[in-house]
Amino acid sequence: MTILVTGGAGFIGSNFVREWIGSGRGRVVVLDRLTYAANPANLEGVIASGLCVLVRGDIADQACVASLLQKYQPEAIVHFAAESHVDRSIHGPDDFIQTNIVGTYRLLEAVRGYWSALPSSVQAAFRFLHVSTDEVYGSLAVDAPPSTELATYAPNSPYAASKAASDHLVRAWRETYGLPVLTTNCSNNYGPFQHPEKLMPLMILNALARKPLPVYGDGQNIRDWLYVGDHCEAIRRVLAQGRPGETYNIGGDSEQTNLDVVRQICAVLDELSPRADGRSYAEQITFVADRPGHDRRYAIDARKVREELGWAPAQAFSSGLRKTVGWYLEHPEWVSQVVNGEYRRWSDQQY
Ligand code: NAD
Ligand code: DAU
Numbered sequence: 001m002t003i004l005v006t007g008g009a010g011f012i013g014s015n016f017v018r019e020w021i022g023s024g025r026g027r028v029v030v031l032d033r034l035t036y037a038a039n040p041a042n043l044e045g046v047i048a049s050g051l052c053v054l055v056r057g058d059i060a061d062q063a064c065v066a067s068l069l070q071k072y073q074p075e076a077i078v079h080f081a082a083e084s085h086v087d088r089s090i091h092g093p094d095d096f097i098q099t100n101i102v103g104t105y106r107l108l109e110a111v112r113g114y115w116s117a118l119p120s121s122v123q124a125a126f127r128f129l130h131v132s133t134d135e136v137y138g139s140l141a142v143d144a145p146p147s148t149e150l151a152t153y154a155p156n157s158p159y160a161a162s163k164a165a166s167d168h169l170v171r172a173w174r175e176t177y178g179l180p181v182l183t184t185n186c187s188n189n190y191g192p193f194q195h196p197e198k199l200m201p202l203m204i205l206n207a208l209a210r211k212p213l214p215v216y217g218d219g220q221n222i223r224d225w226l227y228v229g230d231h232c233e234a235i236r237r238v239l240a241q242g243r244p245g246e247t248y249n250i251g252g253d254s255e256q257t258n259l260d261v262v263r264q265i266c267a268v269l270d271e272l273s274p275r276a277d278g279r280s281y282a283e284q285i286t287f288v289a290d291r292p293g294h295d296r297r298y299a300i301d302a303r304k305v306r307e308e309l310g311w312a313p314a315q316a317f318s319s320g321l322r323k324t325v326g327w328y329l330e331h332p333e334w335v336s337q338v339v340n341g342e343y344r345r346w347s348d349q350q351y
Contacts, residue, residue, distance in 0.1 A: 001026035004074040006059050006107065007081030008032055011194045012131070014042035016078065016232045021046045025236075029072045030054045031065065033099075036342040037084065041334060042193045060103040065110035076127040076239060077111055079104070082163065085197050086135075089159035090292055100162035101169070104130070108173045115179060129182045129239050130170040134224070134251065135160035136185060139295035142222070146299035149185070149247045156293045167247075180244035184235060187251040187300045190320065191228030192327040196339055199223075199258065200321075203265045204328045205335060207281040208273065213266075217290030219259030222297040226252030227315035227323075237309040248309070251300025254317040259285075264318070268325045 003020070007013040008030030017028050028046075032038050034056050046052040053072075057064045059081045081103065083089065083096045108128075115126050137147040138154030155161040173179045190200045203213050234250045242248060256264075266281040275281060305311045315323075328335065 001076070002029065002072055002074045003027075003076045003078060004029045004031060004068065004072065006031050006077070006079045007038075009034060009038035009040055009042055009054065010080060010084070011037070011191075011198075012189055012228055012231060013078075013080035014039075014193050015191065015228045016080070016235060017043060017052060018046055019229065019232050020236070021049060021051045026051070028052045029068065029074060031057050031059065031068060032081065033058045035083075037195050039193070039334070039338055041337060058099075058103065059107040060098060062106040062110045065107055066113060069110060069114040075122070075125060076129065077107075078129045078131065078235065078239065079107065080131045081107075082166075083159065085195075086157045086159045087197070087291060089157055089162070093158035093162075096158050096162040100159075101165045104166040105169055108169060108179070112173060112177055112179055116177075124180075127180050127182060127239055127242075127244065128170070128173075129184065129235065129242075130166065131235065132167050132183055132185045133160065133163050134185050134187045134249070134298045134300050135295065136164040136167055137298070140297045140299055142297055144297075144299075146224075146251070146301040147249065148301045149249050149304055156295055160295075174245045182238050182242045182244060183247045184238055185247060185249050185300070186231050186234070187224035187226050187298060189226055189228045189231050191324050192331075193334075194228070196335065199261065200265065200324060201328060203262050204269065204325055205339070207266060207269050207284055208329075210275075210284065212286035212288075213262055213281070213284045214286055214288040215259055215262055216288060217294060219262070219287065220257050220296075221294060222255050222257055222299070223261075224251045224299050225254045225256060225261070225317055225320075226250065226313060227320040230313040230315055233314070234305055234309075234311045237311050238305065241309050243308075248305040249300045249302050250305055250311075251302045252313050252317070253302070254313075255297075255299055256317070261321075264321055265325060268322050272322075272325060273329055
């Protein structure tokens with residue numbers, strides 16, 4: 001089976017491609033614009049295998065996507081490509097509108113042209129899987145039930161609004177043109193290859209560099225954490241067995257306040273890489289100004305994917321966190337590649 005993966009050089013996309021190829025599922029064509037968030041090194045081993053082709057290109061370039069589809073004839077598209085960082089969307093929404101909305105629209109149009117010309121037997125098996133986020137449902141009260149697939153859309157950041165718009169486009173291409181789409185809305189991922197602008201790697205790397213650990217506001221915002229490998233497994237199941245036109249919520253059943261997450265990271269680091277002065281990394285925790293429009297809580301009700309597709313997270317939060325901290329400690333060369341250039345300029349402006 002050949003699949004086209006957009007955004008496959010980023011965090012979740014590269015984990016997905018590595019696992020897809022590692023488990024012998026077939027060939028992958030990665031289409032990635034290679035923005036600051038991408039690192040081709042994430043795909044090093046799999047490109048060497050000859051089963052993965054990395055093409056630098058923009059999902060908003062419809063002609064480029066159309067020619068790739070003609071050339072490689074994929075049986076499915078898994079669409080990860082996006083601008084993904086909420087703080088960046090607050091400072092500069094343009095790229096988010098362009099990639100997440102216009103880019104998804106152009107991609108859908110290129111795919112529709114390709115799909116509508118396929119022989120009917122191939123057409124019936126074709127899938128377009130759109131990877132989206134729990135942020136489209138907006139902020140939940142602390143005592144509210146977790147969001148199901150029927151929850152109202154109420155995005156609060158430019159990022160969340162752009163992803164919500166992309167979800168609506170994907171749905172419309174199903175209802176209007178019959179494109180066999182699937183949408184997944186997932187909670188916060190963590191694990192190897194995540195860009196250091198995001199909470200977990202930022203805290204790990206700042207701690208090791210003996211910098212402040214900047215916790216926004218009072219640190220009581222809640223996120224539902226899922227190990228990236230579990231997210232990838234859920235995507236594979238939805239791709240293989242999901243019903244076209246359906247949405248599947250994916251979550252870790254692991255709600256934590258940000259402050260608790262940071263404290264747990266510090267405790268693991270205290271054990272795996274103790275400070276020379278014997279003191280805890282938790283001393284570096286610093287409360288800073290809150291993120292504008294900061295959603296208080298996200299929580300996902302993942303009963304549909306569990307009951308229909310038999311998926312459940314395999315990785316407990318405590319062991320997943322330990323594995324993740326260990327991975328960053330063991331990959332200083334990956335970190336230094338990523339922490340150069342554009343990210344360096346961005347992070348220097350923040351703190
Ligand atoms: P990421 O920022 O690490 O990677 C995004 C990738 O998309 C990068 O490789 C980047 O170069 C590429 N890209 C950006 N613009 C592009 C364009 N115009 N054309 C082609 N490629 C482009 O993001 P991530 O954290 O891996 O998230 C992947 C997807 O999963 C996103 O759609 C995101 O909204 C969604 N998601 C993320 C999380 C999470 O916790 N990280 C949770 C739920 C859903
Ligand atoms: O919920 C899914 C979403 O999770 C994805 O759709 C996004 O692509 C992904 O980036 C992530 O969004 P968040 O905003 O939740 O992730 P981030 O790592 O930026 O922040 C997690 C929480 O930690 C959030 O409440 C803000 C807080 N935070 C973040 C940073 C970077 C801090 O307190 N300090 C920080 O320095």
